[in-house]
Amino acid sequence: MRLANDHAWLRVGRINEITASRAEASTGLSRLGKNTKLRVADKVSVALEPMKKEDVNPADERLGTLLRESRTFPALPPRFQQKVWRRIEDAEAPVKSESLLDALSALILRPRFALAGAAALVVAGSLLGALEGRQVARHDAQVNYLASVAPHALR
Amino acid sequence: MNRSLVILLGALALAAAVFAGSYFTAQRATVMCCTKPADDLSWLRDEFHLSDAEMTRIHELHEGYLPQCAGMCAQIAAKKSELESVLGNGTNITAEAQTKLNELAALRAKCQAQMLQHFVTVSQAMPPEQGRRYLAEMQQLTLGTNELMEQSMSGDTGHEHHH
Numbered sequence: 001m002r003l004a005n006d007h008a009w010l011r012v013g014r015i016n017e018i019t020a021s022r023a024e025a026s027t028g029l030s031r032l033g034k035n036t037k038l039r040v041a042d043k044v045s046v047a048l049e050p051m052k053k054e055d056v057n058p059a060d061e062r063l064g065t066l067l068r069e070s071r072t073f074p075a076l077p078p079r080f081q082q083k084v085w086r087r088i089e090d091a092e093a094p095v096k097s098e099s100l101l102d103a104l105s106a107l108i109l110r111p112r113f114a115l116a117g118a119a120a121l122v123v124a125g126s127l128l129g130a131l132e133g134r135q136v137a138r139h140d141a142q143v144n145y146l147a148s149v150a151p152h153a154l155r
Numbered sequence: 156m157n158r159s160l161v162i163l164l165g166a167l168a169l170a171a172a173v174f175a176g177s178y179f180t181a182q183r184a185t186v187m188c189c190t191k192p193a194d195d196l197s198w199l200r201d202e203f204h205l206s207d208a209e210m211t212r213i214h215e216l217h218e219g220y221l222p223q224c225a226g227m228c229a230q231i232a233a234k235k236s237e238l239e240s241v242l243g244n245g246t247n248i249t250a251e252a253q254t255k256l257n258e259l260a261a262l263r264a265k266c267q268a269q270m271l272q273h274f275v276t277v278s279q280a281m282p283p284e285q286g287r288r289y290l291a292e293m294q295q296l297t298l299g300t301n302e303l304m305e306q307s308m309s310g311d312t313g314h315e316h317h318h
Contacts, residue, residue: 133185
């Protein structure tokens with residue numbers, strides 16, 4: 001890509017140097033084995049440090065302006081700051097023990113527990129239903145017998 | 156609403172549905188399986204654990220008793236219709252109506268005595284312990300209702316009348 005600016009070479013070259021220097025600093029590589037590019041990058045990083053007014057190079061000043069201009073700031077999502085602070089607060093807050101409801105719902109959602117519970121309910125319901133059914137059948141049989149031997153007028 | 160609460164409520168509803176479904180299905184199946192509407196004496200066999208020989212004897216007694224019972228029922232029904240015709244649309248109880256009432260009561264008492272005698276005979280065809288249990292239960296079932304009605308009318312619960 002060719003830039004229309006006269007200082008295009010400066011911009012691209014400087015950016016590469018600064019990037020290399022940052023990468024070096026972040027990875028913590030030893031500076032003993034550094035190549036020429038890195039040495040230049042060191043110089044750049046030194047150049048980026050606060051300088052006395054008389055040391056300010058007009059080319060660096062232009063570079064800074066160009067860098068600032070070249071940066072694009074995407075629009076932040078809504079309530080970005082608020083969310084960030086909330087996350088920070090959450091991270092700093094002591095870990096809360098989960099409530100009984102949460103624990104119960106987590107237990108219920110376990111497939112093994114859900115299956116076991118459903119099976120237990122079916123067994124319990126069937127047993128109770130069968131017992132009740134026996135009582136109903138017994139009562140019906142008793143009513144049948146009573147109806148056959150004791151006329152309703154006497155009861 | 157809290158997600159956990161929704162999950163718990165849903166699980167409870169599902170559990171209730173599963174339990175109710177199992178319960179009613181099993182109940183219906185058991186009733187259909189155990190009920191023998193054709194046999195009036197099935198209750199006796201199951202309840203008092205009677206043998207085939209005992210059941211045969213009781214069956215004979217039962218068959219012998221049914222015509223007597225039906226005869227008494229017919230007499231009571233006839234006497235009731237006589238009483239209704241005597242009472243008619245009158246507002247007073249006449250001497251004839253009183254006579255019919257007495258005859259109806261006598262018939263009912265005779266029928267009741269005959270029924271109790273049948274219970275005694277049937278109980279004697281059972282093993283002694285089962286026979287005693289049968290007699291007590293039948294007396295409670297046939298006479299207990301009248302006692303309850305009399306108690307409710309007198310507003311009393313087990314005390315003697317003070318006329």
